[in-house]
Amino acid sequence: MMGTVVQLKVYGKNAEQATKKALERISDIENKMSVNIETSEITKLNAKSGISGEKLSVDSYYVIEKAVQYSKLTGGALDVTIEPIVKLWGIGTDKERVPSKGEIEEKLKLVDYKDILLDKKKSTVQLRGPGQAIDLGAIAKGYTADEIKKILIDNKINSALINLGGNVFALGSKVDGTSWNIGLQNPLDTRGQYIGTISVTDKSVVTSGNYERFFIVDGKRYHHIFDPKTGYPSEAGLISTTIVSDKSIDGDALSTSTYILGLEKGLKLIESIKGVDAIFITNDKKVYVTTGIKDDFNLTNKEFIYEKR
Amino acid sequence: MKKGDKIVGIVLLVIVVIALGATSIYKASIKGSANIAVIKREGKVIKTIDLNKVVKPEEFTFKTANGHFNTILVNHNSISIKDADCPHKECVKSGVISKPGEMIVCLPFKLIININGQKNNGIDAGTF
Numbered sequence: 001m002m003g004t005v006v007q008l009k010v011y012g013k014n015a016e017q018a019t020k021k022a023l024e025r026i027s028d029i030e031n032k033m034s035v036n037i038e039t040s041e042i043t044k045l046n047a048k049s050g051i052s053g054e055k056l057s058v059d060s061y062y063v064i065e066k067a068v069q070y071s072k073l074t075g076g077a078l079d080v081t082i083e084p085i086v087k088l089w090g091i092g093t094d095k096e097r098v099p100s101k102g103e104i105e106e107k108l109k110l111v112d113y114k115d116i117l118l119d120k121k122k123s124t125v126q127l128r129g130p131g132q133a134i135d136l137g138a139i140a141k142g143y144t145a146d147e148i149k150k151i152l153i154d155n156k157i158n159s160a161l162i163n164l165g166g167n168v169f170a171l172g173s174k175v176d177g178t179s180w181n182i183g184l185q186n187p188l189d190t191r192g193q194y195i196g197t198i199s200v201t202d203k204s205v206v207t208s209g210n211y212e213r214f215f216i217v218d219g220k221r222y223h224h225i226f227d228p229k230t231g232y233p234s235e236a237g238l239i240s241t242t243i244v245s246d247k248s249i250d251g252d253a254l255s256t257s258t259y260i261l262g263l264e265k266g267l268k269l270i271e272s273i274k275g276v277d278a279i280f281i282t283n284d285k286k287v288y289v290t291t292g293i294k295d296d297f298n299l300t301n302k303e304f305i306y307e308k309r
Numbered sequence: 310m311k312k313g314d315k316i317v318g319i320v321l322l323v324i325v326v327i328a329l330g331a332t333s334i335y336k337a338s339i340k341g342s343a344n345i346a347v348i349k350r351e352g353k354v355i356k357t358i359d360l361n362k363v364v365k366p367e368e369f370t371f372k373t374a375n376g377h378f379n380t381i382l383v384n385h386n387s388i389s390i391k392d393a394d395c396p397h398k399e400c401v402k403s404g405v406i407s408k409p410g411e412m413i414v415c416l417p418f419k420l421i422i423n424i425n426g427q428k429n430n431g432i433d434a435g436t437f
Binding site: 009094180185212 | 396402403404406411412421431432433434435436
């Protein structure tokens with residue numbers, strides 16, 4: 001969750017109060033789940049790996065449980081035990097570098113979601129082996145968006161736009177009753193340049209892209225979405241995956257997993273889940289849209305080719 | 310006062326930067342009309358510029374408390390971060406912004422530039 005711009009547009013009488021509560025909730029979740037905060041539950045859990053379990057809040061337990069469900073559903077494409085690999089590469093920090101093959105193989109041994117031992121009754125989680133660690137970066141923002149939505153609804157807000165570093169939740173419709181228009185980032189252009197728009201009401205729209213966090217060495221680009229099977233940035237042919245869903249935690253988990261699964265497997269997965277849709281962009285600039293949202297998506301950039309599904 | 314204006318009156322836009330545990334809160338009510346660029350560091354407005362009134366290109370350099378910098382370039386109706394000594398220069402890579410609602414962020418130095426206004430090509434938010 002480190003380094004995210006949070007933007008809330010809240011409409012209505014209670015907007016100020018609701019926003020204040022939402023911001024408090026964001027800090028609360030950040031303090032529980034960030035691996036960059038020494039006192040967070042996840043930091044403590046990671047420190048005890050291979051030794052004992054850590055008792056977690058309802059929030060952290062739920063998010064980890066959900067992550068494990070998605071690991072199972074995606075055959076391990078999403079795996080929150082990727083932390084040792086994330087740390088090794090250090091992308092986005094001042095320690096970023098391309099590790100040696102040996103180093104990657106060494107750390108990859110620690111990556112396996114099956115080593116997350118959940119005890120629901122006690123609300124504890126343990127990592128099986130020493131050195132194993134969890135990073136909830138692929139899913140925590142989605143959970144946060146869902147929680148903010150709850151707070152806004154509790155405060156009688158029925159029109160709002162939650163944007164957590166590109167993870168968008170459009171609550172209700174606009175004040176004039178029309179749908180929200182969400183711009184889809186052009187993966188090959190600067191921030192704020194869109195390839196098209198998707199029109200939504202009461203939906204989460206989450207994108208994973210290789211352009212968001214990366215570094216370049218000898219002309220090769222290394223991005224931050226790691227394939228848990230290889231320990232390298234995922235190169236499955238997609239440069240951007242956008243998920244439209246009711247819950248943002250699902251969108252967050254699925255955008256990362258489909259990015260890693262690639263076009264065919266990704267489409268198959270999305271089409272098997274009811275109420276979830278996707279827009280995939282391949283590295284040869286083809287855009288694939290699932291049937292549930294094909295009438296809501298408007299491709300405006302002519303460089304990209306719309307592939308009917 | 311049209312109905313639309315009233316709605317704008319009750320809009321609350323909040324931008325927050327969470328970086329390494331530090332939280333800064335930005336609030337700005339949207340007022341529409343001119344292209345006003347607002348530059349903030351850690352929640353405090355450090356400069357506002359009416360981009361409409363900029364005639365010739367001009368540069369400003371803002372330093373952080375520990376000596377880092379962002380150099381901002383303004384032109385008629387546009388603004389960009391020309392240079393900075395942050396690790397990834399994400400803010401420089403963000404390019405030039407010119408439309409109300411657009412934003413440039415330098416997370417390491419907690420600097421935000423946004424253009425106040427109401428419309429942004431009919432797009433309400435961007436997913437990236």
